[in-house]
Amino acid sequence: MSATDVKRTLSFTQAADDDLTIYQRSKPGRRAFSPPPLDVPERPLDELIPAPLRRSEAARLPEVSEPEIVRHYNRLSKRNFDLDTGFYPLGSCTMKHNPKLHERVAALPGNAKLHPFQAPADAQGALELMWRLQYSLGEISGLPHVSLQPSAGSHGELAGVLLTRAYHEDRGEHRTKVLTPDTAHGTNPATVTMAGYEVVKVGTDANGNVDIEDLRAKATTDVACLMLTNPSTIGLFEPQIKEIAEIVHGVGATLYYDGANLNAIMGICRPGDMGFDIVHFNLHKSFTQPHGGGGPGSGPIAVSDRIEPYIPRPQVVRRPAETDDDVAGQLASNGEAWWYDLDYDRPKSIGRLRGFQGNYGVFVRSYAYIRSLGASGLKEASEVAVLNANYLLAKLRLEGVLEYLPAAYDRLCMHEFVLSGAPMKRELEIKTLDLAKRLLDHGVHPPTVYFPLIVDEALLIEPTETETRETLDGFAAIVAEVLREAKEDPEIARNAPYSAPVRRLDEAAAARNPVLRQPL
């Protein structure tokens, strides 16, 4: 079978004009919005806003009816693959099930329609939920002081490096370098630059661990911080973490934990007990905030006692309700034991990282998740995540896949593992990219590809705990099938996908001649 033999037709849900934008569906005079009546005396607009301050021509937004909008975006939705439809083993992204209850509780008017400047007395439920989430994340990480403010993992990283700067400057120390492993996610070095430090890379040894001798050589007194994730980006636990912490602390630097891979260790071990000073969480990974096609996320941080004075403000705090405070007194009379408040009086704080109190809607979902699973449920989630990853690796081996896609580090993994497509490229003449694109035709999302950078033709596979054994078996069989097919005719994979809404797209052309908006 060759590429040209693969029959392609529009599916039942596709239409020939599905690539028209909402602007191309616009017709002058059509509309969806009907404004409420003007119920105050009308004054000439020129009196209220002088004409020179106003637009001469209205912004060219689409002119479409409500049914057209609904149909347009429903059709667009059918041009997306999503987690609720199929397996999504995207390494480092923790694509676990997003429980449906969470959308219901986030939408309660007391949450969704709560103004961020509502007085604390009238936002006690929200502040209590945030306090409880802070407490829970502190317990899970072993670092008791939590700020929920950062908006995403990368934002949490930036907070962490700025905290490090504040900590050292408060001690009169000026440091210039931050260490990151060569396996690090790209946000780590980008963050270091934004926070005004120089990046120094630390190598990885043959077993996939931090090269301790290289670390020892580079850990000098001008180093502010080592940013690490454990398990690492290649899905391996760093067994020498205590020694690493001693080296880093020995030169007065802080140890930062990138929480991207927390899903492997909840309830089993804690960054605080490993010697980390600062950790960020990705609530959109381990704590089930839906990814939304690229956000929103949330990246709270937890820190040790010595970093606590510098955390962002405001901070959610609680005090006994039986105090002289008017509102607290009132709460006490209502039978409430605690009074929750926003504490701005933090003189050593690095300040704000964003507006208001953080992504509260995400906090609601993550708190609901923690309450649903509880202490033993969280631990079980991590155990099953690691079990599923190791099972899938074993199953791929049984299917003969590792012959062409060997494990980059052939040992037990944590919640994810890395394969190298180098032999496949050499012997079957298809690249990791081709394999990924052919997987699309089998109704599964490909793993993360070409990351981590230190593995040639890398595939990073993270099945998560919410997949069944049957799904994992099915995936292993699909990968084996694609390899078998490539042995007979590599052209099929090279030209894949065939069943997606579009075929392989010319990304180079998009970057060469950028078209970034609909011409109007």
Add this chain to the structure above:
Amino acid sequence: MLATIGVGSVEDLFADIPQTIRLNRSLALDEGLSEQEVYGELRGLAAKNVSTEDEVTFLGAGMYDHYIPALIDSIIMRSEFLTPYTPYQPEISQGGLQAMFEYQTAICELTGLPVSNASVYEGPSAVAAAGYIAKHHNGRKRFVVSRGVHPHAIETLQTLAVGYGMEVEIVELTDGITVLPQLDDQVSAVIVAQPNFLGAIEALQELSDAAHAAGALAICAADPIPLGLLEAPGEQGIDIVVGEGQTLGNRLDFGGPSFGFFAVSQELVRRMPGRIAGETRDMDGKRGFVLTLQTREQHIRREKATSNICTSQALNALAGVIYLSWLGRRGLVELGELLVQKTAYAREQLASLAGVSLAHTQPVVREFPIRIDGDVDKVIAHCKAKGINPGYRLSDNELLVAITEQRSRAQIDSLVGAVKEALA
């Protein structure tokens, strides 16, 4: 499964974790609950909050109680939009990518600039990200920032500027608007807001002319709904327009998640932070969309990236473009005019009270500050007792009052009545 792996127990899978760092006890958290118990607990917590359904609110100051049409939830709750990751595999992410492209088009129209990204975290951090562009663009040392920029944005800029090594100089407002001092050759960017935090409309052309005369960039944090009525900042010489997107179809959510919008002049495209969707063709020549200009980004450029931003706010930005399509070309203008009329009425009625005066008399769209001859906390407490939240407390004697299309004349009159009683 264990037999397939070749281990005897799940415990064996964790052999790499040294016993010395194991938790070896249960997490000190409660045990799990059934779905209905979790719902009950969360419902109980939510009931302790006073939402905009529970009182008549005139709170604004950065987030506003605009009406959110029902079609937004029905679309953004579709799993195909709610549950995918960032569109790394464009062939199966055309829906999300095309929505980003449509969103970018709407933001270009509102801001009057040629290039928008696919969104950033939210408004205040977008201001700090814009400052980072200016630093790299001209290598200068200082930002001159109007006091009319949202205080959270100023604080965020100050936090981040410490990291990237810039000074922040604040310019106080004069009769509610920004009057710039003489700018020297170390000013990297002038940062203003439209309308500003006190609701006043700034003369952006004059401000951008002054910035450019000193060789600095002009950055504006804009409120998108008033931009339907006001001259686009990009048409008035502004180089970077950012802002808080909550008012475009996003919930209040106690402050987030929402999205930040971010648009730049052609000259600054390659310094833009965040994701950008672009149009291209597939191998059959069919139109399609991809994430593009990725050589700016952290996953390619690492320490040389224009920003560390990774996650954008795709779902919130999707709500934004649906909202703008729902309002449509004429609706956005009509909404703006409605706000101007209702706000003018409320402002006039409040200013007519004994003991109340206007903190400035500049033209406004939907928000204005009043000065109270007395204790503002007493006024707030009195209004609250009547089920009215009268606005944002600016100072001991000033209140910032916001009017959306959801506030009826009767509600405005009840606010005026309550303030009058409080001052009697």
